[in-house]
Amino acid sequence: MAEAPVPDPAAPDVLPxxxxxxxxxxxxxxxxxxxxxxxxxxxxxxxxxxxxxTPGGGVEGDESRxxxxxxxxxxxxxxxxxxxxxxxxxxxxxxxxxxxxxxxDEWYYLARTRTRRARPALGTALTELETRSVTGLRWWTSAxxxxxxxxxxxxxxxxxxxxxxDDGPPSEPVVLSPxxx
Numbered sequence: 001m002a003e004a005p006v007p008d009p010a011a012p013d014v015l016p017x018x019x020x021x022x023x024x025x026x027x028x029x030x031x032x033x034x035x036x037x038x039x040x041x042x043x044x045x046x047x048x049x050x051x052x053x054t055p056g057g058g059v060e061g062d063e064s065r066x067x068x069x070x071x072x073x074x075x076x077x078x079x080x081x082x083x084x085x086x087x088x089x090x091x092x093x094x095x096x097x098x099x100x101x102x103x104x105d106e107w108y109y110l111a112r113t114r115t116r117r118a119r120p121a122l123g124t125a126l127t128e129l130e131t132r133s134v135t136g137l138r139w140w141t142s143a144x145x146x147x148x149x150x151x152x153x154x155x156x157x158x159x160x161x162x163x164x165x166d167d168g169p170p171s172e173p174v175v176l177s178p179x180x181x
Contacts, residue, residue, distance in 0.1 A: 020103070021092075021103050021104065021105050022058050022102060022103060022104045022105070023058065023059040023065065023068075023104075023105055024056060024057060024058055024059070024068075024104045024105065024106040024107070025056050025057070025059060025065040025066070025068040025069035025072065025106075025107055025109060026054045026055065026056030026069070026106050026107065026108045026109070027054055027055045027056050027069050027072070027073050027082075027084075027108070027109050027111045028054055028088060028108050028109065028110050028111065028161070028164070029054075029055060029073065029077070029079070029082065029111045029112075029113060030110070030111070030112055030113075031112075031113055031114075031115070031116050031139060032114060033141075034141075034142070034165055035139040035140055035141050036054075036139070036140050036142075036145065036157075036161055037054075037055065037077065037137060037138070037139055037140075038052040038053060038054060038137065038138060038140055038152070039052065039053055039054070039055055039076060039077075039134055039136070039137045040052055040134070040135045040136050040137065040138065041053060041134045041135065042135065043097065043098070044098050045098075045099075050135075050150070050151070051150065051151035051152065051153055052138075052140075052148070052150060052151070052152045052153070053152070053153045054108065054153075054157075055072055055073050055076045055077055055137075056068075056069060056072045056073070056076075056106070056108075057072040057075075057076075058104075065087075065107050065109075066084060066109070069084060069107075069109045069111070070082070070084060073111065076134070076137075077137060078117075079113055079115065081113060081114070081115065082111045082112065082113045083111060083112045083113075084109055084110075084111050085109060085110035085111060085112065085169065086109070086110055086169050086173075087107050087108065087109055087110075087173040088108045088109065088110050088160075088164060088169055088170060088173060088174065089107075089108040089154075089160060089173060089174045089175075089176050090105070090106065090107050090108070090173050090174070090175050090176065091106050091108075091154060091175070091176035091177070091178065091179060092104070092105055092106075092178040092179075093106060093153075093154070093178065093179040093180070093181075094178075094179075094180045094181070095179075095180075095181040096181070107173070110164070110169055116139060142158070142161050142162050142165055145157065145158040145161060146158040146162065153179075154176060154179060155179060156176065160174075160176075
């Protein structure tokens, strides 16, 4: 699948100046009961700043975003028996983390699994930064996600998941508003 440029060529201008735009592949992983898997992370120097997020990470070398999505999912959850589906959403985001600013172009892929035995892949699969900042994972129902008081990224994930479950995947990826933290 060819990677299309960000639809709005002016959109990167909304991000704070800083590092080059990082290509990221994220995974909206659903189990047979339509629960979504989220990882729990925190700021390494301040564990009181914590949040939930979808598995995924940066594209490495010449790998495709699809390859990055599957690699990251395996590294972060130990799951390799998944069906990777279409890109659901795209967003630009910028946030401070571990003493630097991260500017990202994120693509969110739908994926399905028949198992519920996800676990953080401890040891060599996680980067040193992930080891210092990821505390675990959890399957969430749509209702639990909607009622969550904790920070979840992207911030509209509960609404986006409900729409996905009600209407199915969009015919074209939905471009979300940029999220600047």
